[in-house]
Amino acid sequence: MDRPRRPVPWAVAVVYGAVLAGGVYWSLVGEGLDHPGRLAGFVLVLALLFGVELVEWRTPVHPGVLLAARIGLFAAAASLDGSGTSRALFVLVPFVAYFAFGRATSVALAAACLAFIVTGFSLSTPDWYRDAEYVSDLLMFTIGLVLAVCMAAVASAEREARGRLESTLDRVAELSAAMERNRVARDIHDSLGHHLTAIAIQLEKATAFADRDPALAERAIADARASARDALADVRRSVRALREERPPFSLRDALTGLAGDGGEPAVTVTVTGEPDRYDTAALTALYRAAQEGLTNARRHAKASVVTVSAAFDEAGARLVVADDGRGFATPGEGFGLLGMRERVELVGGAVSVDSGPGAGTVITVTIPPAPAWSAA
Template sequence: MPISRPVPWVSPVLYGAVLAAGLYAWLAGLGDTQPVLFAGGLAALAGIDLLERRRYPARTPRRPAAALLGARIALFAAVAAVDGSGLSRALFVLVPFTAYFAFGRAIAVALAAAGALLLMTAGAVADPRWYADVEQVSDLLMFCVGLVLTVSMAAVAVEERRARAELAASTARVAELSATAERNRVARDIHDDLGHHLTAIVLLLEKATAFRDLDSGAADRAVLDAHGSARRALDDVRRSVRTLREVGEPFSLSDALTDLVAGQAEDGGPTVVLEFAGEESGHDAAALRALYRAAQEGITNSRRHARATLVSVAATLDAAGAELVVRDDGRGFSPEREGYGLLGMRERVQLAGGRVDIGGASGGGTRLTVTIPRRSAP
């Protein structure tokens, strides 16, 4: 399928060469050149090109393109008839060249073959023994070479433009996918960071409301704990913004899990026990962050949905990979209750090359297991 109009400089260059040769032949008295008709025909051709570009800036529709091509062929013939130099026959190479952009390769090749056959037939009619004339055979061969070159040039131009269009589309698609991936990442971070702290704040305020009349001291402590959780949420937001703006310190899973567990006690949440084994060096940072987010989500769900009183977090890192197990003694897990948090967790773990398993734990409660094969740290 045609994709655009012809290369704009080819026709004017050829018109200029034909004009110079024809005027030289006229001034030198070579042949029978009629300068007014000759120059007027070339000017008309240039005018057609200019009007077409203005009328159809991007692409000429097929019907107008066919009409314009017919007009050009007629003017080519008229110019050749009044040109004593004989060079005007080179104008006919523009026929397949223009047709390639307007109608495609098949029609362009057919017109090129028809042009060569027409020139051969005209030579045979004028001189039955034209094939014995070296000059006529040379002219025919040169004309055929010109046809091949112009069709090849048109093919290269079309493919180059198509490649540029495909590259632009691919670039736009990559940008769109990158933006989507970044939006999903930010959404996961918002859910994991703010969602975790907001859950604690909501539960603490509910506790303060429930104990307001029964135990004012417990209510006051719950409000203070809620304030503390809100401050930690603000610190997490600032840390996330800082991370987006600059390269932060290397991530430490053990330190992050230790802080996470300590924060549960400060927020008045369930008892959380941490077990950590192995060395983090050599493990992919994305895998370590995915484990931390999984632990964060597991504790939040144990606190919000399971109403657990005891949560255990066990992280094991070895040569084969990394594993995180979060268990609680709550009400158990229902698959239909999976929300955005678990979805985001699965996405993070899958991006790190791992898997998530979640279900009931022995003795009741819920067991969350995250396994990520080891990949070398970048």
């Protein structure tokens, strides 16, 4: 039987130690010297109580059994302790019960302990309520019961709060790991996928023209090698980013690199405005969108011309990737477009795709104005 360990485990041991010290002291300096057997029995009972605590921490015993054992030993200690100090042990009954059975049971047992003490006073001293010492002891015992229940409530609430916090932290860690996996997946698809597509196209071109136009086939192979080098450079940049060695990102240079990577169709790039006012995340989202649009144009559209235009002004950032390819009737939602949407939505933007059979494809990405524009 697995159950959470009781908070503040030292509290019970401290009370046991205080009661033991008080009982032994009374026996040595008071009337207890005349009853050495009671002192030995008292010490034995306290030792058994410490043993119960040890059993609880090392052996899975039902809490009801342990609570019953404690109450019996408390009663035995109170009967052997002439100083009355052992009555303080009953304060632990609602304290321990709170963690095992809950608040209602704890409060009920606190009331039962109070009734038990009152009954004991009534049986031993019928007019006890006329004695200020008895009344004072009863009030102190009542205060002890209230404090015990309150302390247990606070400790229990703290344990529950800590459990919720740990659960929340675990969930945050899971979500962070999932987000990082998605980011890496998008990077692999957008970066390596683009370069591998270019390499495949160039190698197919080289194979097709190997006999008819060896010079063109050689250029295609050279272009494939250049794309492979670009892929390796992209991987290295990603590794540097993971190591937080982030060089400044230039969207102009990145888009120019897309246009001049040697692939087909021909790519025209225009950039207007001030992209540097946007943060790296927004610029990277735009670059990956352009890269994905170009990859799709090369892989599926059979386009002859692709235009990439990026404009930055007070209204926001706008990227348009247009090709004159064969288009499609119903836009597909493959992993590339899904990753593009995820990337753009993370920076507050939106993606739209306009296409039709024989009419080419236009991908439009918009991102809200950067804070630098708002402050200008």
